Amino acid sequence: MRCSIRRSGGRGGKRLAVLATVAAVAVSGLTTAGCEAGVSHAVAERTAPTVAESLRSDLRKYLDAHGRKDHFSALSLRVTYADQRPDISVSAGTTRYGGGGQVPGDAMWQIGSNTKAFTSVLLLQLEAEGKLSLHDKLGEWLPRYPAWRDVTIGQLLSMTSGIPSYTEQSAFLEDFDADPSTRFTAERLVSYAEGRPLGPAKYAYSNTNYLLAQMIVERASHDSYSDRLTERIIEPLGLHDTCLPAECRPDTASRMPTPYSVQSILPTHVNKALPPLGLSWAQGAGGLVSSLKDVTTWDKALYGGRLLPAAQQRELESLTSMKTSKPITTVTAGDPLGFGLGVAKHADPVTGTVWFYEGATLGNRVLHLYFPKSRMVIVVAVNSSVEEDTLPDLAGTVYKTLSANDAHDAHDRS
Template sequence: MAHSTERLRRGAVAAAAAGMLVVPAAGGVAASASADTTVTSPTPPSPTDTATASPGQFQTLTPAVENELDAAVQQVMREAHVPGVTVGLWTPDKGQYVRTFGVADLSTKQPMATDLYMRIGSETKTFTVTALLQLVDQGKVGLDDPIGKYIGGVPNGDKITIRQLAEMRSGLFNYSEDPGFFKALTSNPQAPFTPQQLLAYSFKHPVMFAPGTQFFYSNTNLILLGLVVEKESGQPLGTYIKNNILTPAGMNQTLFPTGNEFPQPHAQGYTNQTATGKIEDTASWNPSWAWAAGAMISTLNDLRTWAPTVATGTFPNGTRMISAATQAQRLTTPPSTFPGAGYGLGIFDVQGWIGHNGSLPGYESLTIYLPSAKATLVVLLNTDITHAGSEPSTLFGEAITKIVTPNNVFALPAQHAGR
């Protein structure tokens, strides 16, 4: 959701971000995974029958519906000035839709492709919290333990619970909204940050509210949970996630970088969250500043695997990733700050779609699963610059779900973009 992203600050940065990517409109440039699905000038769409649609109903992906999706995605690209986007939509009985549009690199005009590695921002949170919940199942961590039991020096650490951190109800200030942090990152985007440095930016601010009384999206929460995973597992966070989540899931193209490494092939990313406010390419930026909250990298196919895995708590081979009882707690998603959307333990439910999105300078992603239709939607793009107050990943999610699941539309109010 818009709260669940890696934008550096709200306010001036978010406002400045709206509609400022000055690039050629990419809607007319399309490249697909194979020649038989290339999109250049889509046939005028045929309206889908939504009058009788019920919650969970999924439109069959006929050629007419595919044309409608092509047009909708390209319209968002034109309006939001998105250089390139990849969309994957899969169902067990209604067909699948996989497309790439636009360019991965504005300089070389390299087209987007389905095998590109992409930074996935806050989708990292789903992996970090999954690791935490595995430790809960092992009895090494208690969801209702105070964070002070594991990590010292946390404001209100004797009152804030592990559960409240995962649910974004801790009251801790979001370090990535600190002006000093923003200056430090944008003045030297390749510089590494330690978790302790990130926490220091947060802890110099007063606690915002009593724990459990409000929802407020804060990356600080995930830095603390990442440290808990490391302490109680005895492993670096990335190592634990690889061994206990990625490998069992068969996700061999997903990684937790330790620096600014970025496997090839990858898309270039474009942001205006910079020291000057001018657009820069961020592919070489070091995502250590987001660490457990947003540093990971993945691909379309791996995220296709992850969507149902995280939504059900079950690996593709049928074994449990986390216990059914713990998964049920995870999917208890009390309301956040706007209708139709709730946030549970490192995961959201927006109009029935379960998953997470991600946004950090230059990249956005959306990986969601609709259990009632067993449908997976993945969107990957190479800019985070907002349009009319909304993040482009949200605009794509809304445009696509309006067509295929008209009674389960992934929509978030524009005013909530930019966190």
């Protein structure tokens, strides 16, 4: 449920790789690819089966190379174009490590910190309606946390508040490890960070920020976070396979590959299954469950400006350098990674800019890439959480496969 560039620090020298690895999609694999995938307009009937099989092979190779070490059994991938070509959806593996059936085409996943953009959008919609401002301070909305009274809503969303992350606290990790089915309240989760020193107002990833943002949504709307998600986002976009666990349909868990933890910070659960819907510990910071089809629909609406007025869309996409913590107008080769308000952007010397986010819970990883020029979306998911993440490498392999397919088709037409 974390968005980070590296794994360092934290308990036992390891940082908790959960609820977002805005992972260096400094996407290792992307930088070696050719021109931006999705540019050419191949005939769907001829190319889709070939590229789908190539992508399925990419997944199988990744499963063979990393499945045992990272204790995962299931991979899913979805590629969506902006032109007439049909979506491509492929999977590999089985729903349980060492057994289970094939991964269903409509599998659902813990999407981790991909949830954060949902929370940001809710607050930005409330701002557009005049119910709050991103310049408002916590002292106005959440006076019960006086030590953080001067932090603004905007600082919460941009990860520049200095408030420590509850998921980095040993007390939280011990409580979760003792019983992953614990039903946490937002207040209890925030309490793990209370009393910790407030850091400087610079970029530092903290899941506490987004729990506080969730609380402000509820205060400003006089309604529950779940109901606001449903009314403002899930129903209007037709996200029929997206839910917070308390609101999910009874059959949801049966559609989810079993989540596994490979985190040494959860010593009694290393390489063991976790409850598919045991996400009360994440909530507005990373608690949503969704299908890759729904994630794609969401990403297209999010980056396409369908959810916010122009002013709030600009705020959503306003960037803080992950390198210098200063506001930047865009990412560059020298300053390639920027964090917006629950979204992130990367500048690559070959592909240009790409919006991305990898949401990692304690048992799943879901990474999306959105290419602004072609409006192509790539989403990939795997059913384990690890300390040393290589999922961006798989995304890079997928990108190269798509680029090679486009180059081949362009050659055939010439």
